[in-house]
Amino acid sequence: MENLKAVSIKKLSATFDGNGKHLQVLNNVNFSIKNGSFTSIIGPSGCGKSTLFRLISGLPTKDSCKIDGKIRIYGKKPLTACSDKDIGLILQTPTLLEWRNVAQNMKLPLEIMGYSSDNSNKKVKNLLKLLELEEFEKYRPSELSGGMQQKVSIGRALAYNPELLLMDEPFCALDEINRRRMNNEIINIWKKTKKTILFITHSIEETVYLSQKVIILTNKPSTIHKIINIDLPYPRSEEQDSSKYFKYIKEVRGCLDEASH
Ligand SMILES: Nc1ncnc2c1ncn2[C@@H]1O[C@H](COP(=O)(O)OP(=O)(O)OP(=O)(O)O)[C@@H](O)[C@H]1O
Numbered sequence: 001m002e003n004l005k006a007v008s009i010k011k012l013s014a015t016f017d018g019n020g021k022h023l024q025v026l027n028n029v030n031f032s033i034k035n036g037s038f039t040s041i042i043g044p045s046g047c048g049k050s051t052l053f054r055l056i057s058g059l060p061t062k063d064s065c066k067i068d069g070k071i072r073i074y075g076k077k078p079l080t081a082c083s084d085k086d087i088g089l090i091l092q093t094p095t096l097l098e099w100r101n102v103a104q105n106m107k108l109p110l111e112i113m114g115y116s117s118d119n120s121n122k123k124v125k126n127l128l129k130l131l132e133l134e135e136f137e138k139y140r141p142s143e144l145s146g147g148m149q150q151k152v153s154i155g156r157a158l159a160y161n162p163e164l165l166l167m168d169e170p171f172c173a174l175d176e177i178n179r180r181r182m183n184n185e186i187i188n189i190w191k192k193t194k195k196t197i198l199f200i201t202h203s204i205e206e207t208v209y210l211s212q213k214v215i216i217l218t219n220k221p222s223t224i225h226k227i228i229n230i231d232l233p234y235p236r237s238e239e240q241d242s243s244k245y246f247k248y249i250k251e252v253r254g255c256l257d258e259a260s261h
Pocket residue numbers: 016023025044045046047048049050051052061062064
């Protein structure tokens with residue numbers, strides 16, 4: 001795994017065609033992601049970020065989506081990577097099951113995969129510890145804050161130990177304070193688990209706070225406008241790294257402005 005690229009995308013184009021519509025969403029997208037790295041994707045609303053994730057994660061897109069180019073996840077086609085459980089997907093809304101408590105929600109994928117009860121209980125215990133959710137083990141989703149619900153869905157995605165985590169605007173529903181808290185938590189999880197993270201966000205601030213590399217997409221038909229490497233140590237802080245930090249914020253903002261026209 002170490003020597004393989006976690007994600008490799010070559011000349012990827014995607015067009016929705018059917019029902020009287022013809023919409024090219026992605027156009028000649030090329031990038032690769034190093035194993036163990038943290039990369040953000042930012043781009044104008046509706047430019048095709050979620051579509052790109054669906055394609056990477058092997059989720060079925062509508063039959064009407066025509067795809068050109070090559071996507072590889074650790075050298076495998078998306079569907080193979082998906083069935084090998086290489087990919088964990090975390091979406092904007094946590095989609096937890098209300099009739100299951102925190103631990104039972106995290107256990108769900110393991111039950112589906114036929115893990116023994118002992119084995120899955122042990123894994124869930126470790127995840128609860130990693131996510132500092134031990135005391136909420138028996139809580140129902142509706143008894144948790146939005147940030148905690150999102151942590152449970154991260155735990156559920158981590159349960160089968162995928163190498164690559166795809167996060168599609170996971171914290172966009174949170175207020176600034178909780179978003180920053182979750183940003184710190186995700187950095188901790190990334191450091192502890194050494195997973196590869198690909199993270200979609202609308203927040204310029206979040207890209208600079210979190211990632212080693214920021215991929216900026218243009219308007220539809222979307223292609224890569226620029227890739228910026230964020231060369232700042234972790235943990236990051238506006239106070240400590242102020243001049244460099246704000247230089248990156250300015251750079252990402254400028255590129256996003258150009259990319260949106
Ligand atoms: N199944 C589909 N059929 C037809 N068009 C679709 C389909 N899914 C997405 N689209 C179109 O593709 C474009 C990109 O959608 P997508 O959800 O990938 O954008 P996005 O960058 O994630 O947007 P946002 O920033 O708002 O989350 C949109 O114009 C959308 O209408």
